[in-house]
Amino acid sequence: MTVQLNTEQLRNFAPQSPILAFSPLDTGSPMQDWYAHLGRNPFRRRELEEFAILGDVVVRIADELEPEPVDRVKIMSLEYAVRVLGDECDAREFVRCVKAIASPDAGQFEYGQIAAYYYGEIRRRGIPEVLKEMGLLGMHMAAVTSTIADREISVEESRTVEQKLTVAEQRRVKETAKNRTPLPPRSPNFDDEMRAVLERVGRQKISRMITDDFAAFYLEDGDKSVEELDRDFLTFDNLEQYDENGIVGLRMNGGQRSVVVFDFDCEIDASYLSQDARHIASELGRLFVGHSLGGNAAQKGRDLIAAAEAERDECRAAFPSGQMRFAQPVTRSVEVSARPFSDHEFDEWLAVKLDELYGRRVSRSVRRIRSYGQGRTFEYMIDQEINPDHEEMQYVAAICRIMWSRQYEDFHLRSLRHQAYQELYVALRDTADTADVANLKKRAYAAYKEDQELSLKEFTALNTVAKSQEVRLRDQLSPLTRNWLRMIAAASTGRLRFLKFSLYNDAEAKAMRRQEKQRLWDAVRSRDAELKADARTFGERLNQNVAAPRSYVRVVHAT
Known part of the structure; x- marks a missing residue:
């Protein structure tokens, strides 16, 4: 489903779209068009001069070993910061705070804007106050822009223990160093020839793919439908035009x-649509996945399509030749299914929704001229019914089709169309006990290995979801568990022994979820280690006091 968006429609219905910044008007005067376009988009001048438009993407020609964006900003260099702030420590802190404030994918322009703003603030308000503000903002932004993996997966640092060699191993190492074969002498002729060959190879330009790694994936039929085969063939055909992540030519x-x-x-997203049409975009996700997540929406959509077709059939039966006729109501069977929409069903559903939204009709006077022979003509006026919102309806249809086809590019959304994957995913996200997560992981493995309902990629994705859910549930504790944690943290040795016994036999402890039990046992082990360390420290102090030499006082009586 390839949809080409009309630029004129974007200018009419989405004038703030960034797509228009890379689509200058063509009036026949390139220089005048370019200057006028720069005047309308002054904040994108750097991007317009550096980037190039190639089809539906904007690319930038980059060197293989180009510096990072922050290294290309001169006012972000440490030398410049030291010259402005006058202290190396303040300069290092300034550069660090700017990096923390900027987004992870910030470019050269963003770094320059942030640094220039805070340099101006330092000149007005002073270094300590501004650096404190930058540090606090940097901590907040670092927490916001951190990835999900950094927020959910705990990282534990461990110290590597240096391995000590035995006497025999040290002797063996020395003997090996003595008997090592010396390196061969350098060969200037061979080195020069090799350097020349490498330089010649480095200048070559590849115009086609040498090895075809995509044919085996996209051109195999497997259990694909006709629509999926057509889509994969178009994708493979597009990939044939690319080389080295670039484009031929x-x-x-x-x-x-x-x-x-x-x-x-x-x-392109729902913000490109008007407020009246955004409810259509909100239903696309449920229609795309179907089954338990969107089965109700898919069934309602099929009912809507069937009702519209029945109404059209009734109109055709009532007016077969322009004459009114009383016809029997047409009954059409509706398929009861929760499966996701196909592309054909989506087109039918979208047409019905757009007819409901833009169903307004107006009459316009039209002037027509007819000839009745011998070069004589006559002119007359008629009223013609038209849709005044036809252009906007076409624009909304194009946006919705682009959003629908883009869902196929998301692996997770595409996998949710499979019932087995969706059921396991929903069950994993709805569970509140890590024991249930473990059982669902076993079900996923059985569905992949035995039933072959899941592919390897889908099983790997579900395994990742299970790990993420375990991390989410780790900190979800009930008030009862928190009370137990407080008792364990303040328990003595005897009390801790009693709590261990209670964890095995107490009814409330048995009813806890697995992650809560694991949390309690971790707290018990930690408290036990603390008590043993305290007892060991007390014993060492006691031994020191016992081993101390006694001092005697000799009483001498006066004579």
Whole structure:
């Protein structure tokens, strides 16, 4: 489902779209068009001069070993910061805070804007106050922009113990060092020839893929439907036009590569639609996945399509030749299914929804001229019924089709169309006990290995979801568990022994969830280690007091 978005419609219905910043008007005067476009988009001048438009993407030609964006900003260098702030420690802190405030994918322009703003604030308010503000903002932004893996998966640091060699191993190492074969002498002729060959190879430009790694994946039929085969063939055909992450015809040397910095289709979302049409976009996800997550929406959509078809059939039966006729109501059977929508069903559903939303009709006077022979004509006026919102309806349809086709690019959404994957995913996200998570992981493995209902990628994705759910449930504790944790933290040795016994036999402890029991046992082990360490310290002090030499006082009587 390839949809080409009309630029004129974007200018009319989404004038703030960033796509228009890379689509200058063409009036026949390139220089005038370019200057006028820069005047309308002054904040994107750097991007317009650095990037290039290639089809539906915007690319940037980058060197293979180019510096990071922060290293290309001169005012972010340590030398410049020291010269402005006058102290190396303040300069290092300033650079660190700017990096923390900026987003992880910030470019050269963003770093320059942030640094320039805070340099101005330092000149007005002073270094200590601004650095404190930057540090606090950097901590907040680092917490916001951190990835899900960094927030959910705990990282434990461990110290590597240096391995000590025995006497025999040290002797063996010395003997090996003595008997080592010396390196062969250098060969200048061979080195020069090899260097020349490498330079020649480095300048070559690859115009096609040498090995085809995509044919085995995209061109195999398997259990694909006709629509999926067509889509995979189009994807493979598009990939045939690319090489080295670039496009054929793009002039690059061997040390350069093209980086996609902006994809037009990925920028399109529900914000491109009007307020009246955004409810259509909100239903696309449920129609796409179907089954338990979107089965009700899919069934309602099929009912809507069947009702519209029945109404059209009734109109055709009532007016077969323009004459009114009393017809029997047409009954059409509706398929009761929770499966996701196909592309054909989506097109039918979208047409019905757009007819409901833009069903307004107006009459316009139309002037027509007819000829009745011998070069004589006559003119007359008629009233014609039209849809005044036809252009907007076409625009909304194009946006919805782009959003629908983009869901196929998401592996998770595409996998949710499979009933086995969706049921396991929903069950994993709804569970509140890590014991249930373990059972669901076993079910997923059985579905992959024995029943072959899941692919390897889907099983790996579900395993990742299970680990993420375990991390989420780890800190979800009931008030009863928190009370037990407080008792364990303040328990003595005898009390701790009693609590261990209670964890095995107490009815409330048995009713706890697995993650809560694990948390309690971890607290018991930690408290036990603390008590043993305290007892060991007390014993060492006692031994020191016992081993201390006694001092005697000799009483001498006066004579």
